[in-house]
Amino acid sequence: MKTMKVGAAHVDSGLAGKVGVTITLLQKVKPGGELYKRDERIEALLVSLAGLSREQLIQRSEIRQRTDPLYVPSECLLYLVRATRASSNEHWFERLYRLLIERVLRSLPKAENPDGKSFSLSREAVRDEVIGRFVELLATDRQMYVEKLDYFEIRFDGALASLRIDVQRKAYREENRLRPLEHDVESDGFVTNEVPGLADESSSLFQFTDNSYQLRLDAAIDGLPLQQRRIIHMIQQGFSIDSKDPDVMTIARALGRSEKTIRTHRDKALATLRLAMSGGGHR
Amino acid sequence: MNLNRKPSCEDVLDAFAVEPQADHETLERYLRTYPDYADDLIDLSRELNRRLVEDDTSLSSEDSEVIDAAWKRHALSGSSVQSDPFARLSAEDMRNLAHLLEVPRQVIAAFRERRVIVSSVPRGFLNRLADAIRASIKDFQTFGSLPVTEPTFARSYKAHAKPIRTEPVTFEQLLCDAGVTKERRIALMMDVD
Numbered sequence: 001m002k003t004m005k006v007g008a009a010h011v012d013s014g015l016a017g018k019v020g021v022t023i024t025l026l027q028k029v030k031p032g033g034e035l036y037k038r039d040e041r042i043e044a045l046l047v048s049l050a051g052l053s054r055e056q057l058i059q060r061s062e063i064r065q066r067t068d069p070l071y072v073p074s075e076c077l078l079y080l081v082r083a084t085r086a087s088s089n090e091h092w093f094e095r096l097y098r099l100l101i102e103r104v105l106r107s108l109p110k111a112e113n114p115d116g117k118s119f120s121l122s123r124e125a126v127r128d129e130v131i132g133r134f135v136e137l138l139a140t141d142r143q144m145y146v147e148k149l150d151y152f153e154i155r156f157d158g159a160l161a162s163l164r165i166d167v168q169r170k171a172y173r174e175e176n177r178l179r180p181l182e183h184d185v186e187s188d189g190f191v192t193n194e195v196p197g198l199a200d201e202s203s204s205l206f207q208f209t210d211n212s213y214q215l216r217l218d219a220a221i222d223g224l225p226l227q228q229r230r231i232i233h234m235i236q237q238g239f240s241i242d243s244k245d246p247d248v249m250t251i252a253r254a255l256g257r258s259e260k261t262i263r264t265h266r267d268k269a270l271a272t273l274r275l276a277m278s279g280g281g282h283r
Numbered sequence: 284m285n286l287n288r289k290p291s292c293e294d295v296l297d298a299f300a301v302e303p304q305a306d307h308e309t310l311e312r313y314l315r316t317y318p319d320y321a322d323d324l325i326d327l328s329r330e331l332n333r334r335l336v337e338d339d340t341s342l343s344s345e346d347s348e349v350i351d352a353a354w355k356r357h358a359l360s361g362s363s364v365q366s367d368p369f370a371r372l373s374a375e376d377m378r379n380l381a382h383l384l385e386v387p388r389q390v391i392a393a394f395r396e397r398r399v400i401v402s403s404v405p406r407g408f409l410n411r412l413a414d415a416i417r418a419s420i421k422d423f424q425t426f427g428s429l430p431v432t433e434p435t436f437a438r439s440y441k442a443h444a445k446p447i448r449t450e451p452v453t454f455e456q457l458l459c460d461a462g463v464t465k466e467r468r469i470a471l472m473m474d475v476d
Binding site: 164 | 290318325330350354414
């Protein structure tokens with residue numbers, strides 16, 4: 001394996017010792033056969049972090065604001081935990097490991113609902129399962145290289161989101177073994193007529209760029225039924241509901257539903273969102 | 284992902300999650316290539332485009348308990364590593380390891396059973412082996428000084444190669460015994476990294 005030697009590879013028990021790690025290539029292979037690579041900025045930062053003392057590294061890893069120039073991205077934190085696994089019995093490593101798990105915890109949606117009084121059991125279950133799987137990946141990685149963790153070194157937030165979606169998918173499938181499928185207007189033969197003008201009028205919902213407005217909108221979209229949420233996301237991403245051109249990817253084709261069903265779901269979603277956002281003073 | 288089989292939904296989602304751009308074009312490309320996973324790809328696309336919210340709150344007692352439990356699990360996972368870097372490797376792991384290092388399985392088995400003189404192993408090969416099983420060279424040196432173990436059940440299959448010696452041998456001898464071709468032996472012995 002090709003390696004890039006950085007710093008001294010010595011190990012001592014003190015916090016004053018250098019981080020001193022060897023930066024190795026990732027082992028995960030892309031579908032085309034080439035190896036995945038870390039972001040160049042992450043690699044460059046790893047080189048400079050390797051020259052810090054362990055105490056300095058821990059202090060910097062405790063910074064939570066991503067905009068802070070001394071912030072250590074989770075991609076780097078994970079790399080350092082993996083690369084220093086031989087020091088797992090040392091106190092400084094434990095602090096580093098705990099900071100990494102704290103980052104994961106803070107990145108996952110909280111089980112508490114925005115009202116602060118109630119909480120979602122399914123969100124709590126997903127959170128527990130995601131943490132559990134991440135911890136297992138790290139534990140296994142101490143003994144056998146776990147390629148899945150490479151994704152986290154490339155794009156930590158994305159890989160964590162992927163893990164969460166995977167857990168949610170399995171939980172959803174489990175839940176629905178005992179429950180009828182989501183109400184589908186088409187299969188019931190019940191199709192609501194499209195409300196003229198509603199889509200155009202409500203598309204202004206997505207025009208505001210103000211951050212607090214966007215966060216409220218995100219929360220409102222989270223509250224929609226799954227199918228409506230997907231349609232709204234695809235609209236936000238610029239997909240058309242349908243097209244006469246068979247080569248164009250549309251929402252109807254992606255979701256395997258008729259144009260009419262998609263429009264009905266869209267109108268219901270937009271009406272819900274408009275109601276949710278109407279108290280925000282932007283309209 | 285392996286090109287010869289249909290990738291799992293998890294594989295596809297992971298690949299999508301690390302694409303440089305989580306935009307319309309990327310989503311469309313994945314939807315076309317993996318239409319069966321459309322729902323999950325759209326869900327993940329939404330997550331990837333979500334605005335980040337800085338969490339400045341202090342940790343709850345439940346969160347602290349989760350972190351404590353995670354650390355205990357991690358600390359426990361390393362208890363056998365120091366003495367035996369091959370502990371907990373399954374038969375499939377051993378197969379994958381042999382495939383990765385491009386040597387017959389009995390070569391890997393010989394390492395596990397400490398029938399190799401570690402000092403005779405080219406540094407490059409030892410590095411690659413250590414990396415693959417998440418051990419250090421020091422682990423190997425300690426491990427290699429322990430007595431030879433009996434072959435495990437995983438090797439109780441009928442072998443076409445001739446029986447393997449039970450006393451520690453040099454790496455080169457091990458390769459000869461395992462039927463590795465001369466060209467490959469030379470390449471492996473030159474693997475000094």
